[in-house]
Amino acid sequence: MTLKIATFNINGIKARLPRLVEWLEETQPDIACLQELKSSDETMPTKEIEAAGYGFLYHGQKGFNGVAILARGAQPVETQRGLAGEDEDEQSRYLEADVHGVRVASIYLPNGNPQPGPKFDYKLRWMARLRERAKVLLASEIPTILTGDYNVIPHDDDVWDPRGGMANDALMQPESRDAWFRLLGDGWTDALRSRHPAGGVWTFWDYQAGGWQRDHGFRIDHLLLSPALADRLEGAGVDKDHRGREKASDHAPTWAKLS
């Protein structure tokens, strides 16, 4: 009995629906966390997702953001929506549920560009708020996966050219990385990194400037495992070929397999 959990920033659930259903049918994840739905709850394609055999819990927002948790043959039971600590924050970026015997959070962490500036400040505040929630989950000892688009490039070997145009990007600033490593230091395991410690594995390729064709990518979609689940990690990878298809997202699905 294994559990396969995946994260996929789909860049528009309505525009990506055929690709999304195709990916679910081909790879059959037990749990799939989605980000950047770019759809309000009212226009969410619930019938199509359920017809693919998945329970569908979502937190939509018109135009931007939006996160969801899909579970094969099961309905995720919501445990939290949004993060505490900033009452005026209306952005749909965090959704948490119990399903298939684990706690799972679908995360769409703010991009933070341009930096410095208010968007970067919001990113760093959001990371601090996420860490507070993550501490509560660790203390609970519930087997937990925090997964999604973190918009953080943790190491220089997680980006094709660390000294090029990305060097000043919010995704790899020291403040972003410090917040990432503070979170991991509390006891989380970066599933993909633990299986591919040398780096060089990308989850995102820009649509622009031939990013995919030149393999100019970086790693920003992550799965963080609580200690009990880290002990059960059997494999992790990226469904890279899905990035090369017609009308693909700019992210590729990223997954971990647990025993």
Next chain:
DNA sequence: ATGACGGATGATATCCGA
């Protein structure tokens, strides 16, 4: 240095993303 591509929107130009 800039823009490039793509999705979404009370759209036909502008925003946001990474």
